[in-house]
Every structure is written in structure tokens, then in C-alpha cells.
Amino acid sequence: MTVAFRATTEDDREALLAFSTREPVAWTGAGRYRAEAATRNHRPEWSWVAVRDGRPVARALWWGGADAAAPSTLDDLLVSPDVADDERVAIAAGLIAAGGSAFGVLPEWIVDVAVDWHDDPEAVAALSWRAAAARSAGLGRSTERVSVAWTPDRGVPTSSSLRFRAGGDDEFVDLFARVAVGSLDAHTRASVEELGARGAAADDLAFYRSLPGSRDDWRVALDAEGVVVGFVLATRTAYDAAISFIGVLPQHRGRGVVDGLLAEGLRVHAEAAEPRVVGTTDAANTPMRRAFERAGFVVTKRRIVFER
Template identity: 55%
Template sequence: MTGTPLPPRGSFSVRPARPSDDALLVEGVGVEPVAWVASAQLREEMATGNYRLEWSWIAERDGRTIGRALWWGREDAGRPATLDCLWVADPADHPEDVGAALVRAGLDSFGPGPALEFNVDVDVDWPSDPAAVHAVRWRERAARAGGFRLTTERVSFARTDTDPRPGRSLRLSFAPAADDVFRSMFARVAAGSLDAHTLDMVAREGLDALAEDDLHFYLSLPGDRDAWQIATLRDGSTVGFIIPTRTAYDASISYLGVVPEHRGKGYVHDLLAEMVHVHHENGQHRIVGTADRANAPMRAAFTRAGFTVSRVRIVHEQ
């Protein structure tokens, strides 16, 4: 989203990082109870190209750094995917003004392309912590003022290969399929979805646009495309599909879907169990996944498959 500069309460400027800004990028210290990109991680991933100077923005007042925004992307990507860290020096003094200007600068600079996200990770009990509530809320105001349009609270889950594995399905078979098959499946499972992003995009742009956007997004993620599978019954009828991929750091339960005519029969457990086995059999130690707070059936499925809640992620989307 583009727009005119946001009117600040105090005079400050926002600019992209320069080669001489290495110290500026790493000197900020996170004091709020939200996830933080620490200096060691930032240096390591600057070297791999997951963070880059041209994807990093700095806010200054009177020659002093008062904020930074760090965007993350794949090593081979031409533009970032997520805003991972939005920091201001004084979170008590209208931080949403500086934050919004940093967000707006990035969105304007990166231009058209796949929708971008801003992720804020907090502890599970964050609503009971006033400092966490403040940290989440000012970032939400900054996200909206800066150009993000939709906010969703997601619950993050994780399990390791030392946790008991769920039983593998005895009623479904799994097989690979071409991209166009998965594109049609994205459209089929959208009916009756509880996912906030799906509902929003279908309402705004329709099923075809959703299916194309989902396919493009999941193809862009790290992981093995050959692991994508269609699930069928013995009579050949399609029940759903699974897309096991990766985040930057862990194996991921990226997407699973059951077609409307087969819902209510517990197939979500079969699909999730298969994804767990696929990842662990491929040598993945840790598997992560997320479900919208409102999606109680998916959260229950994660628990049944041996996952535990690890954090809450506030996701701001374009």
C-alpha cells in the first residue's frame, strides 16, 4: 500500500539501511515481552541473505536511532516475505508513530507482489501481562496505519521426534499431484473454512484468486514440493490434501484441507498424522504449525497429534 508520509508527533526521518549501518541495526536492545531478532541471529542471517540492508529500515531523530524494521525473506528471493522485528527505542512515547512510518516505508519500497505479513510472537498468557498487551497493541496500531489491513491471532504448536507419533491412517491413501490439481483443491476446501485469511480473500477477490494466491505462496516456501500429497479413499474419491513444507528454521504443518463433503468424519486427524510421519521420516527433529484462535477443531487436532502450544503469533496481513 502506498500513501503520503504519516504525520509524526515529533520530527524524525526514516531511511533504508546503508552498509555503514551495521552497528545501528544490531545495537537496539529488545526490552518488551515480544519475540526479538537478537544481534547474533541478525548477523548470521545477514550473511545468508535472509535479512538484507535493502530490506532494513531505520528511524532517526537528531542523529539518533529511535527505531528499526527488519524484513525477512528467502535467500533466493527478490523481495521479503515478512516483517519480523519492529523496534522503537522508547515504547512509552507514541511508538505507533515511528512504527507506522517504518512499516509504510517498507511496503512502499517493495512494491507489488505476493502479500506481505508482519508477525509478532508473544507468550501464550500475553493478555494477562500489561507490558505484553501494550507491546502488541502499539504494533497493531502501527501495522494498520502503515498499510496492513487484517489482523489475526494464531496459536503456534510444536512437537519433536521424541514425542509419541500419532497412528498413521488406515483408511486413506496418499499420492503426489500436479500444481493444477492443488490449485483446484485450494478452491474446493475454501467453502466453510474457519481460516481468517481464506474468508477475507474469498470475500474480496473470489475463489479463483484465492486458489492462485495460495498455490503461489506455498510453492515459494522452503521444503520438498514432492511431499505435497492428495488423500483419497479406496474407491478413489478425494478427501483432502496435505502440504508439508518448512519455515526458515523448522519443518512445518503448512496446510491441510478436507473437502466439504467429507468433513465431520475425523479426516483432519488422518491428514495431520501423515504430515507428522512424513516430516519425521525425512529426518526432521522439530515440527511446528499454527491455527487461528477461532479454529477450535484444528487446535484440538494438533493436541491429539502430540503437539503442545509454544506461543501466540499476531499476524498482520495486507
């Protein structure tokens, strides 16, 4: 039977919020949806359903900034458990593609899972069909990321010998381009391949400037001789204070610079009395994961990101 994909209206709200799942993945409950809708991070036109025989059989919830013209991420995609296994992927992929066509962009799809999801057959199965749907819809690249969090009881790391100063946008574009060389970050490598080093750097600047938080909390790091060695962006997500980016110039890697950058970012947030600071890094980026551990961050979840 034909499945129709469409954005919701206010009349669909009850059916939209009736979806739930027992799969071991993060999903959006009714309370959170209402809270996000009140701030325009979720909207009816960004909340889609797949309808078969007059009944919604799947939903997709995209998320974006309150003033954004299009959503930035797909945060939730659920398919009714009574949908046959051989239909689930096609329906999910159809929802993603229909939304992307309407928005004019194909946002990344984020699926949060437990730290030990690899050892849970149900979690593996839940991600398997989602990965197939993502590929079918055009989100062919997937990256596993580790989410970490720091709280004041962990203590602010001891300051290093680095000195810090502010920097202008032009300097940060240059720094973004320079630290991309040899980067272990999958998104950075893909952006450079698509846009070139300078194009990716300009894109990075625009993205990080769009985040909440103060632009004044971006820091350029200098060593004892006054040579620039890296930078750190202490900013915010929509919910928490964050270490959003750390970059060490290639010629200064392996010298502990990353520890000083993390310490400075945490110092900025600690002075603002932030109760929690978060960060993420690719699961494959072992040096950054270990730096977070040394700074007192603990792993809170794994995040699978499907993107073009």
C-alpha cells in the same frame, strides 16, 4: 522535530544492532541478525531506521527469501524507550509505510508473544501500540495464531484408513479452491474475498511451491472407496519441517479425516528423521487446534499477524 525514514547501509550496522527491548515480545538479537544477513534473509536495504536529530530512534527489520526481490514479512520493529508514548505509534507507522513504499508491497507484520500473553499487562500494552501503528500504516487486519510443534518422542499417530497419492498442480489448485468453502482460516477467507476462489487457490499454489522442502511430499487423500477427501502439504519453513497446509473437502468434514492427514504429514517427516515439525493455525480455529493436540503437538507461542 522531523523524523527521516531510510534504509540502512553497512555503516549503520552498529547502530542497528544496538537496539533492544524489555517488552515481552520476540525480537531479533545481533547474533540472529548476522546469521540471517549471511543468508540474505535480512539485508541492509530491508533494514530501516527512523532518524531524529541525527540519531536512530527506531528500526524495522524485514525478512525475505534469499533470492526474493522483496521481503515477505516484517519480523522486528523496535522504538527507543526514550521516545514519548504519543510519538511511538507515528514513528513506527512511518517506518512501515516508508518501507512498503520502497518495496512496492506492504508485507505482513508478525509479532510473536508468549502463550499466556493475554494475562500479562506488559504484553497487552506492547501489542496495543503495535496494533495502532499497523492500522495507521495500512495493515488494518489482525489475526491471532497459535504455533505448535511436534517432536519424535511424542510418537507418530496411528495410520488411518485413508490412502494417499501424489497430485499435479492443476489438481491442487482445484483442491485449494474447494476447501476454501466454509474455511475457518481468516487468511483464506480474506484471500477469497479479494481474489475469488480460483485466484486465491492459484496464489496459494504459488506460495506453497515457493517454500523449502520437496514438492513430492504433497499428498492427496482418498477414502476406502477411492474418493478424494482432502490433502496435506508436508514441507518446510526456513528453519523447521512443517505441516504447512491441511485441507478437508467440505462434504467430508467432521469424520476424522484431519487426523489421518496429520498422521500422514508426520509420517513423511518422521521417515526423513526430522527432529521437529511445526505448524500454525488461527486461535479461533478450534477444530484444527484440537487436531494438533490429538496428534501430539504442543503449543509453543502465540503469533499476532497484521496484514492488509
